[in-house]
Amino acid sequence: MASATRNAPARPGSGRRARAESAPFHGKLLTGTGWFEHYYHGERVAILASGAEAASILPEVLHTAETVTVFEETSTWVTPLRVPGPLRGLASRAWLRLSVGDAWTRRQLTPNKRFDSREVTVSPSYYAALQNPRTRLIHWPAYAIAVNGIRSADGVEYQVDTIIVGATSRFAATVPTTAKESAR
Amino acid sequence: MSQETRDKLTPFMADLVWIEHIGARGFASLAAKAPTATIREIYRYFHAEEQKHANAELALMRRWGMLEHGRIPEPNTQVKLAIKVLDTYGDTLPLQGLAALIPLLECALDGALVKFLTDTVEDPLCHEVFRHINSDEARHITVDFEVLDYLGARGWISSISSAAELLDPRVVVGLIVVFAPLINKMRDNIVGMGLQEKKLMNAVRRFEKLGGRGEYTARLASYQALKVMGNMIIDRSHPYHRLLADPMVKITNHVPRFLIDKPQSWVKGLSPKAVA
Numbered sequence: 001m002a003s004a005t006r007n008a009p010a011r012p013g014s015g016r017r018a019r020a021e022s023a024p025f026h027g028k029l030l031t032g033t034g035w036f037e038h039y040y041h042g043e044r045v046a047i048l049a050s051g052a053e054a055a056s057i058l059p060e061v062l063h064t065a066e067t068v069t070v071f072e073e074t075s076t077w078v079t080p081l082r083v084p085g086p087l088r089g090l091a092s093r094a095w096l097r098l099s100v101g102d103a104w105t106r107r108q109l110t111p112n113k114r115f116d117s118r119e120v121t122v123s124p125s126y127y128a129a130l131q132n133p134r135t136r137l138i139h140w141p142a143y144a145i146a147v148n149g150i151r152s153a154d155g156v157e158y159q160v161d162t163i164i165v166g167a168t169s170r171f172a173a174t175v176p177t178t179a180k181e182s183a184r
Numbered sequence: 185m186s187q188e189t190r191d192k193l194t195p196f197m198a199d200l201v202w203i204e205h206i207g208a209r210g211f212a213s214l215a216a217k218a219p220t221a222t223i224r225e226i227y228r229y230f231h232a233e234e235q236k237h238a239n240a241e242l243a244l245m246r247r248w249g250m251l252e253h254g255r256i257p258e259p260n261t262q263v264k265l266a267i268k269v270l271d272t273y274g275d276t277l278p279l280q281g282l283a284a285l286i287p288l289l290e291c292a293l294d295g296a297l298v299k300f301l302t303d304t305v306e307d308p309l310c311h312e313v314f315r316h317i318n319s320d321e322a323r324h325i326t327v328d329f330e331v332l333d334y335l336g337a338r339g340w341i342s343s344i345s346s347a348a349e350l351l352d353p354r355v356v357v358g359l360i361v362v363f364a365p366l367i368n369k370m371r372d373n374i375v376g377m378g379l380q381e382k383k384l385m386n387a388v389r390r391f392e393k394l395g396g397r398g399e400y401t402a403r404l405a406s407y408q409a410l411k412v413m414g415n416m417i418i419d420r421s422h423p424y425h426r427l428l429a430d431p432m433v434k435i436t437n438h439v440p441r442f443l444i445d446k447p448q449s450w451v452k453g454l455s456p457k458a459v460a
Contacts, residue, residue, distance in 0.1 A: 103271070104448040107212075115221045136460075140232035141225075153232030155239065158460050 025145050027161045031175055035164040040065040046150050046158060048142055049166025051076030051111070055123040057164060062129045069136045069158050071150065073170060075111040080124040088120045099127035108139040145171065185248055185305065192377060193304070194250045198257035199370055200297060201241045201454070203289070206266050208234035209450060210286050213274040217282075223331060230324055235453065237317050243456035244310055256454050262366040262436055264444040269362050271448045277358070278349040280335050284406040285363070287328035288391050288414055290321055295387035300379045329394050332407055336400030347405035359413075360428065365436045367417055368429040381418065388414040 030038055035057055045065040047054050050073050062068050077092035100106045109130075111117070130137055140153045149159040165171050185193075211231035218224035245251050259267065274282075298321075302314050336343065349355075375381060392411055395401045402408070416424040 102449050104450045107275075107448075112216065112224070115224055140235070141228060153229050153236070155233075155236035156455075156458060156460050 024147075025149075025163060026147055027149075027163065029145070029175060030162065030164045031172065032167060035061065038162070040162065042066050043161040044159070045069070045162045045164065046160040047071065047164045047166070048073070048150070048169045048171050049164070050074045050168050051078075051109075052117075052119065052121045053166035053168060055121045055126040057166065058135070059123065059125040059129045061164070062132060062135060065134070065162075067134045067136070068129075069138060069150075069160060070130065071138050071142045071152070072108070073141070074116055075109050076117070077111060077120045078123050078126050079120055080122070082122055083120070089118070092120050096127070100131065102131075105130070105137065108137060142171070145175075185307070189304070190248060190250060193248075193301075194245075194257075196301075196374065196377060197241060197245050197248075197250060199260070199263070199373065200293075200301075201238050201245070201257065202259045202263045203293065203370070204234055204238035204241060205451075205454060206263065206270065207286065207289060207293075208232075208238060209267070209270050209274065210234075210282060210289075212450075213270065213277070214279070214282055214286070216275050217279045219279070219331070219334065223327075223334075226327055230327070233320050233324070237320065238454055239456060239458075240313050240317065242454055243458070244307075244313060246456045247309070248307075251456070254456075260369070261439055261444070262362070262369050262433070264447070265362050265436060265439060266366055267447045267451060268444045269358050273354050273358065277355060278346060278352065278406075280332075280346050280404050280406045281350055281355055283328065283331055283335065284404060284410050287325055287332070287394070288388075288410050290325050290328065291391045291394070292384070292387045293321070295390055296379060296383045297374060299383065300374065300377075304378075325394065329398055329401065332395065332401045332404055333398035334400075336398065336403040336407075340403070343403040343405070350405055350409070360432065361436065364429045365432040368425065369433050371417060375420075381420070384418045388418050 028038070040061055041064045043065050044067045045061055046069045047057055047061070048071045049057060054070050054072055055076060055078055058068060058070055077089070077096075079088065079091045079095050083091040096106060096109060100109060109127075129135060136158075138152060138158070143151045143153055145151075145163060146157055149157055150163065151157050165175050208231050211227050211234055215224050215227035215231060218227055242251075242256065245257070246254070251257070298314050298318060302311055335346070371384065375384075388411075391414055395407055395411070416422045417429075
């Protein structure tokens, strides 16, 4: 197997799987930094992003949104404060163990030793926001953006009013430009 | 559907839902140990798809009026034991053991149980649902055997060292205390309901046949061991049942509740609803 595929899974015709469906999404689709300028009062929001991005988006959005569904595409290590290099790994493990009580959720949030990035994101409120009763963490891959929300690999359609697509999300390249414009 | 069929099918469907749900958890464990990033990604999808099957079967139960007040059926003791073992050791068990066990279960589910259900029930929606489930399972089985072949192709030294890993007491005890009674109870229930033993035999033959196609699969000790075990399970006159499986079913029926309570939260992930 080629060395390039060791850390990044091969995906047939990248984006063919993760495509926006022909009928466009009814609600608002926010890309890039669009999420920062939007007001979420009373909205049901979905976040399609890598763990590192979700860590900065989720706590902000949760202030005003009614419910937030997080599709975490890859997990990331998190520390509440900036920690010097050699202690980072230990600190992020300890922080995860201390902040997330449920063993299964902790398992979802633990990056894979071999395949996931070892970078550490600084976010004091990510784990607390994830455990808020208004937040749902979905650990299966999202299949497609449907008319009313996001369809994920477990066959369930998560209906939402607004979708935030992170800049490094698998969906970032395939979101139609009209939707990008509608976010402005 | 007549009341009689409904009463007869309810425990069977409940078992089927839970076996799929455990299968989903099995794929989650496989994803954690996958040999390459691509296989890991595939297993992540399979994990979700098994959960989808469990949910779809639960939705069928709801449609047939088998859920009392919309309550999700309680798993039996053997299923609870399997959940406990997966929660505790699932992520540390040797890869080739789990990678060989899951296709055996899928061959049995796909080939025998689901066929039995579609032969017994005349609901057109049920046939449609299981047509989709079967096409997913076919994909799962293909990938499972490809992975076995891939693991076998790593060479003899790897095969021997990973065979030694299978002697891990957790694997041996897991097979005897959890797998044997779980499968035997299910097997006897379904044969009691009228499934011909020949169909079960076909399922194990299929496991052998598909494994036989891989060039290197035969090198895997776990595959060979499960092949032998599969043959023992389908032959009711084999001393395996008299000496091991039947007594284990009786013993595990009396496992104290405090040992198997408090499962992890994935167990509550079942829902018959398609929209969330």
